[in-house]
Amino acid sequence: MNWDLPSTGVVFKSVRKLNPVQFFNLNVLDLFVLITLGRGFFDKRVKPILLHSHTRPLTQLKFNKEGDLLFSSGKDISWHVWRTSNGEKLGSYDGHSGSVWCVDISADTTLAVSGSGDTTCKVWDTEKGTIIHNLTASTPVRTVNFKNDKHIITITTDATMGKPCEILTYDLRDENSLKDGIKFFRTDSQPLNSNNKVTAAIYVAYDDLYLTSHLNGEVTQWRAATGEKLRSSCVHTNQINSIQKSTDEDFIVTASKDTTAKLLDVWLLEVVKEYKTPQAVNSASLSSLEDHVLLGGGQDSHEVTTTDTRSGKFVCRFYHKIYESEIGRVKGHFGPVNTVAFHPDGRSFASGGEDGLIRYHYFDDSYFNFKFSY
Amino acid sequence: MQRARGSLKLPHRAGVDLGGLTEASKYACDAHIKDSSDSAQGRVTVPSGHKLLYKIVTFISLKIFTALIKDIAEQEIPRFPTDEDLLSSVIAVDGIPVIDSSRKVFCFCFVDFGSPADAEKALRLLNGRHLDSKHIFRTFKLSSLDNYSKINDEFVPPPEPEFQETGDYQSWLLDKHCNDQFVMFHDRMTSVMWNTKTGAQPCIERDHWAEQYVAWSPKGSFLATVHQQGVALWGGEYWKKIQRFEHSGVQLLDFSPCEKYIVTCNNEIVDDRDNPRAIIIWDIRTGAKLRCFQKAGKEFSWPVFKWSHDDKYVARPGDDYIAIYETPSMKTLVKGEKKTILVEGLRDASFSWSPTVRHLAFWVPEKDPHPARVALLEIPSKQIVRSKNLFNIEHATMHWHENGYYLCVKVDSKSKKGKEFSSFEIFRVKEKSIPVDTLETNEPVYAFSWEPNGHRFVVIHGHQKNSLNVTVYTMKGRQSGIDQVTRLFIIYEVLIELRPFRTVVWSPKGSRFVLANLYGANRSLEFWDADSATRLNQGEHYLASRVEWDPTGRYVATYVSAWSEPTEHGYYLWTSQGRLLHRVPVPKLCQFAWRPRPKDDLSPEELKLVEKKAREWASRFDKEDREIEGKVTENERKWRRAQLAQWRTALAKVEAAKTALRESWGRVEPPPQVTQDWIEIEDEDEELLERKVFA
Structure with a gap:
């Protein structure tokens, strides 16, 4: 892990007064705009903090449980960790030789796992940035997930190069399982091929269930304790891009290419709410504080250059979770928003775009004062 | 061939109508027709027994007959003809003139064509044929005589269709709040919407209503x-x-x-x-x-x-x-x-009707030795009321004023150097002997529009492609006691890159207009008031392809149609002052159209009264508006409460499912709840306090 900043951790209390020359003298090239302030001042911040280190599109943003760190992965080979309170980049995890598709952090933040297009999955020491385990799959790794007990990792791989999509489980305590992984979740009854390969996966209900979403818009529910497939439900008409869970782990929100995001309960896999947008949704996140859903999306990346930026709709949209109506939007990205994440305390959020930028927003008063009356 | 004997009476009719045809058929009924072996094909016989028949019967258009008859006469009959054959090959021709001193008498005849096909052909050719302006042939087949004979002499009125209640066609005008309607055709759906104070409310929506x-x-x-x-x-x-x-x-x-x-x-x-x-x-x-x-x-x-x-x-x-x-x-x-x-x-x-009188205006291009000409033709007298000769013109377009006061003919010409320019010939149609004003611009004109209910017009003109002027003229500019076309004010003399307005749309009530640029990447709008010559507001609607004023001139809608643009379908609603009210995205919106209103019946006196009382009434309307806004939020609240109740039942259901499943797995105690999933509105005060402490 390369520490970019002096370990003293410079805190700029009044960045706006610094002129650009001074700014560069301080050797903080990574921080494009830096507004560093402690908690308690955040409600006066309107401008986002731009986290500028990725050179290629973002793939995933993830906060740790406490919310003091933000992990970001992109299509470039290294992935980064940021301090959320001031936007400081703490370091990068170098070691992959392909796009990093997914990351996950263990519940106590000591371990991190990343899956990559180089067909490997690496387990890192979060603090030191060293590789603890190097797990090799046969195809690119699309999703990685820690169980709450931080010893078990479940990954899914892509169905490419004539190989099927697989769900593999590794037990970090068990040397044997680290070689090839265990096919704990049994996909024999319905093999996963390139039509219904896994696009996103998550452990929910405090490790009771494991959910996978598929290319054909299905969501499948597995029992995490036994690996049996419990049920499957076709909720979307097109590819599901991401799944994120609510704080109580009873609900998930799916983001789909069919221009909708849906709120599902994890037990019955029934659609409780639906959020309609004018464009494909790449990522959706649930706030722990307010009844809000955050949706990020935009047109397909290969169509972006053919149209005006205004028609791309590169915005993060806020929807009311219960009333399903749009209540606000935040603009700023130059390309589709690939991934969004609410801070665990619900007072800030991060969005990562196809443009390689992470925008980190603290909500201001207008957000908290906004209430639906009923 | 047997002679057909007609009755003794001959019909004395001035014209031939359906009644006459049946009358004639009755005569033919009386005629006794029988086949006989020595029947000469194609011989023409006329009813006998009538006192006029000794006169020579003349057929004026015999050429048709003889041509047909010759053909037929040469054919051979392959088998012995039956009753049926012969009947169907004979047609009756009514409306044949008989020459006598009165020249008013009509007669009829039977023609045998030998074969049914030929009879059919003759039937088609002769039926309804004008011999001259007074004489029209009516033909029918002899074999269909039976049908005619069955017609009852007494008139039996057809059963009246049952009354279908369709309701008042103008019921929407009686809306309590005087809202207007518009129709949207989008993605195979057709929706008629009310444009209310608080946004569009659906009036009726049907799937696949129109194709x-x-x-x-x-x-x-x-x-x-x-x-x-x-x-x-x-x-x-x-x-x-x-x-x-x-x-x-x-x-x-x-x-x-x-x-x-x-x-x-x-x-x-x-x-x-x-x-x-x-x-x-x-x-x-x-x-x-x-x-x-x-x-x-x-x-x-x-x-x-x-x-x-x-x-x-x-x-x-x-x-x-x-x-x-x-x-x-x-x-x-x-x-x-x-x-x-x-x-x-x-x-x-190249012609158009006046919107208020039966006048037809047309123009004809130059043709040696006649110059080009614009003329007003009165219908039905076909009199030329007014005409004017024009020289060196390429093309002309006609613009009638909505109230028929004026007719403006935009004349496009080309100078010898090939420079294009336009001029206007404005006919003051309502004035005595229709004087014509000429307005020269010396520049090409891109748009022209009359003010409805007014005497002004807007012209967008410019010399070069990159510089356009917008000028407002009035017809009531007084010069030496006579009304003259006078320039009121010029809006722009700027480069087109900045304000490339090519479209002007007047409010249906006049005095305000919208300048719009509906092409290219830079689509913008400007709202102008012609009375004060000021710009009220400006706006932008990306990709907007149309500007539509509502029929009362209160709102303006701009919309992006799926027929012209691939994305951004939807409409924006503006006030007449140019304040943006709503942005409404409608997936695959194709058409947006305000429901037109009939012209109001108010007399000028009543209109003046309305203007006088407007301020007095405004307070009442404002109060009503506020009431409406309150009511709608009440509806919204109800809906939200229902949603919330639904959400709570969903939560309970999920909870039950969770417990059931966990119990079936033998894991009874639920994991600890971390945070409450949703926050009650009653918490608001608490939360605000908390934030204050925090700050």
């Missing part, structure tokens, strides 16, 4: 939906189907101004000369086909048929003529060989 597109009638009574099979009209309080017009493959439709008739057109049909089906004129109330016409040429401008303001006449242009038909008979106004008004050099779409 191709929809259209309002000019006074807003009917909504026409266009289908593959034809056109259907809807309206009234209950949105029932009022009428349907079967016209397969219909593409275009046009209402008459008073909503009495509708014209439908399918110009791609392979048309039969004898039985045209391309353009059909229908009566809206009865649904009857009035007349069918052959298709227009390859290049034509719709509407092909142009209606006079009172629906009395409809005109169709042709090369060098105007055909005018009278409604409801759809007979040509002009009698004679050509049945049209000849105007040499007249081209398609």
Whole structure:
């Protein structure tokens, strides 16, 4: 892990007064705009903090449980960790030789796992940035997930190069399982091929269930304790891009290419709410504080250059979770928003775009004062 | 051949109608017809026994007959003809003139053609044929005589169709809050919406209501939906189907101004000369086909048929003529060989009706030795009321003022150096002897628009492609005691890159107009007030393709249609001052159209009273508006409460499912709840306090 900043951790209390020359003298090239302030001042911040280190599109943003760190992965080979309170980049995890598709952090933040297009999955020491385990799959790794007990990792791989999509489980305590992984979740009854390969996966209900979403818009529910497939439900008409869970782990929100995001309960896999947008949704996140859903999306990346930026709709949209109506939007990205994440305390959020930028927003008063009356 | 014996009476009729035909058939009934071996084919016999028959019977158009008869006479009959054969090969021709001193007498005859096919052919050729203006042939088959004989002499009125309640066609005008309606055709759905203070409220929505597109009638009574099979009209309080017009493959439709008739057109049909089906004129109330016409040429401008303001006449242009038909008979106004008004050099779409009187304005291009000419033609007298010669003109377009006060002819010319420029010839139609004002611009003109209910007009003109001016003129500029066309003010003399306005749309109530640029990447709008010559506001609507004022001039809608743009479909609603009210995205919106209102019936005195009392009434309206806004939020609240209750039941259901499943796994105690999933509104005060402490 390369520490970019002096370990003293410079805190700029009044960045706006610094002129650009001074700014560069301080050797903080990574921080494009830096507004560093402690908690308690955040409600006066309107401008986002731009986290500028990725050179290629973002793939995933993830906060740790406490919310003091933000992990970001992109299509470039290294992935980064940021301090959320001031936007400081703490370091990068170098070691992959392909796009990093997914990351996950263990519940106590000591371990991190990343899956990559180089067909490997690496387990890192979060603090030191060293590789603890190097797990090799046969195809690119699309999703990685820690169980709450931080010893078990479940990954899914892509169905490419004539190989099927697989769900593999590794037990970090068990040397044997680290070689090839265990096919704990049994996909024999319905093999996963390139039509219904896994696009996103998550452990929910405090490790009771494991959910996978598929290319054909299905969501499948597995029992995490036994690996049996419990049920499957076709909720979307097109590819599901991401799944994120609510704080109580009873609900998930799916983001789909069919221009909708849906709120599902994890037990019955029934659609409780639906959020309609004018464009494909790449990522959706649930706030722990307010009844809000955050949706990020935009047109397909290969169509972006053919149209005006205004028609791309590169915005993060806020929807009311219960009333399903749009209540606000935040603009700023130059390309589709690939991934969004609410801070665990619900007072800030991060969005990562196809443009390689992470925008980190603290909500201001207008957000908290906004209430639906009923 | 047996002679057919007619009765002793001969019909003395001035014209031939259906009644006459049955009368004639009765005579023929009396005639005794029998086959005989020595029947000479094709011999023509006339009824005998009449006192006039000793006179020589003459057929004026015998050429047709003889040609047919010769052919037939040469044929051989392959078998012995039966009763049936002979009957069906004989036709009766009615309406043949008999020459005598009175010259008013008509006669009829029977013609045997030998074969049924030939008889059929003759039947078709002769029926309805004008011998001259007074004599028209009516033919029928002898074999169909039985049918005619069965006709009862007593008139039995047809059963009256049951009364269909369709409701008041103008019920929407009685809306308590005077809201306007608009129709949206989007993604196979057709929605009629109310434009209320608090946003659009659906009035009626139907899936697959229309197939191709929809259209309002000019006074807003009917909504026409266009289908593959034809056109259907809807309206009234209950949105029932009022009428349907079967016209397969219909593409275009046009209402008459008073909503009495509708014209439908399918110009791609392979048309039969004898039985045209391309353009059909229908009566809206009865649904009857009035007349069918052959298709227009390859290049034509719709509407092909142009209606006079009172629906009395409809005109169709042709090369060098105007055909005018009278409604409801759809007979040509002009009698004679050509049945049209000849105007040499007249081209398609170079004429138009006055919106208030039966005046037809047309122009003809220059043709040696005659100069180009603009003329006003009075119908039905066909008198030229006013005409003016023009020189060196390339093209002319006619713009009538909505109230028929003025006719502006925009004349496009080219100088010797090839420079294009336009000028205006403005006819003051309402004044004595119709004086003409000429306005020279020396520049090409891109847009012209009359102010409705006013005397001003806006012109967008410019010398070069990159610089355009917008100028407002008035017709009431007084100079030496006479009204003159006078320039009021110029809006822009700036480069087109900055303000490339090419479209001007006046408010239907006048005094305000919108300048719009609806092409290219930089689409913007400006709202102007002509009274104070000030810009009220400016706005931008990305990709907007149309600007639509509502019929009362209170709102302006701009919309992006799926027919012209791939994305951003939806509409923006602005006030007449240019304040943006709503942005409404509508997926695959194709059409947006305000429901037109009929012209108001207020007299000038009443209008003045309204203007006087406006301020007094405004407070009442404001109060009503506030009430409406309150009411809607109440509805919204109800809906939200229902949603919340639903959400709570969903939560309970999930909880039950969770417990059940966990119990079945033998894991009873639930994991600890971390945070509450949703926060009650009552918590608000608490939360605010918390934040204050925090800050």
